[in-house]
Amino acid sequence: MMPMETLRRHSSDLMEGLDACHARRIAHRNLNPLSILLTHDGTLKIAHFEHVQVMNTCGAYYDEVVGVRWYRAPELLLGEQRYGLEVDCWSAGCLMAQMATIRPLFPGDSDVDTLFKIFRLLGSPSNTNWPGGKQLKHWRERYPKWKTTRLKPLLDSRPELQEDAIDLMRQLLCLDPAQRMTMCRAKQHPFVARRTDRRSGNDGGALEDEMKGGSNLAIGAICSEGSQSRFQVF
Numbered sequence: 001m002m003p004m005e006t007l008r009r010h011s012s013d014l015m016e017g018l019d020a021c022h023a024r025r026i027a028h029r030n031l032n033p034l035s036i037l038l039t040h041d042g043t044l045k046i047a048h049f050e051h052v053q054v055m056n057t058c059g060a061y062y063d064e065v066v067g068v069r070w071y072r073a074p075e076l077l078l079g080e081q082r083y084g085l086e087v088d089c090w091s092a093g094c095l096m097a098q099m100a101t102i103r104p105l106f107p108g109d110s111d112v113d114t115l116f117k118i119f120r121l122l123g124s125p126s127n128t129n130w131p132g133g134k135q136l137k138h139w140r141e142r143y144p145k146w147k148t149t150r151l152k153p154l155l156d157s158r159p160e161l162q163e164d165a166i167d168l169m170r171q172l173l174c175l176d177p178a179q180r181m182t183m184c185r186a187k188q189h190p191f192v193a194r195r196t197d198r199r200s201g202n203d204g205g206a207l208e209d210e211m212k213g214g215s216n217l218a219i220g221a222i223c224s225e226g227s228q229s230r231f232q233v234f
Contacts, residue, residue, distance in 0.1 A: 002099055004160055005195075006042075011096050011168070012192035013044035018092060019183035021046075022085045025055045031091035032068040033098065059084045069111065070094065070104050074118050074125075075177050077111050078136035086177040089186070093172030100165070101157050105173075116144065122175055123148030130176040164191040 002010075014036070021028060028035070028046065035048035051066045059082040067076065073090035075083060097105045105121070108114025119125075124145045125133030133139065151166050151173075168191045171181035186192070 007099050008192060008195045010044045010099055012195045014092055015183055015187035015192055017046045018088055019187050022183050027053045027055050027085050028088050029053055029066050031088055032071045055084055069114050070106050074175055077115050079138035080136055086180045089172050089180050089183060093169050097154060097169055100161060119146045121149055122173060125175060133175060
């Protein structure tokens with residue numbers, strides 16, 4: 001398992017990087033483990049910007065070929081044709097959960113299977129948790145109805161996850177895109193705000209030792225020196 005302080009640092013880097021994009025109305029639209037890289041000093045970098053979209057105030061039309069299903073927001077799986085920056089926030093929540101548990105959160109083998117895995121964990125759309133969800137074109141009233149687990153299975157699989165980490169993931173993995181936590185708020189959340197800054201020297205050579213010892217489990221690849229400058233986009 002990834003050490004908790006490493007999870008905190010990587011989550012902080014992810015939120016900071018996405019906020020830099022979102023502040024410029026840039027949506028990545030294809031966040032998944034292969035688009036997350038680590039530099040040699042353990043800094044997380046966001047890569048693979050082939051599908052970026054500059055969002056206008058009305059959102060963008062959804063392109064079916066963009067976005068890996070396991071990290072795709074539920075509104076897109078249900079057929080929403082206009083969306084905004086909040087689709088990246090959902091993907092960030094999926095990635096954070098995967099870093100914490102070393103397992104994908106919603107590994108569905110189809111759109112419907114992925115939706116059912118989402119609903120089993122977070123609850124089915126209702127007038128309370130997502131008023132607009134049942135209005136989308138791919139919703140069916142015959143779908144099973146589940147109650148939210150409030151991410152208890154994640155806590156069961158990783159007991160050392162504290163309430164602030166679970167709270168951050170809950171707010172990122174909010175079914176209703178209108179209520180989903182933005183990156184501007186996420187980077188100020190107590191879980192990532194309490195990170196140990198590598199540059200302050202407070203953690204000495206601990207991170208470097210982790211990398212050399214192989215205990216730091218990345219969810220992407222470690223980029224080489226020759227590729228670092230290519231992916232340092234923020």
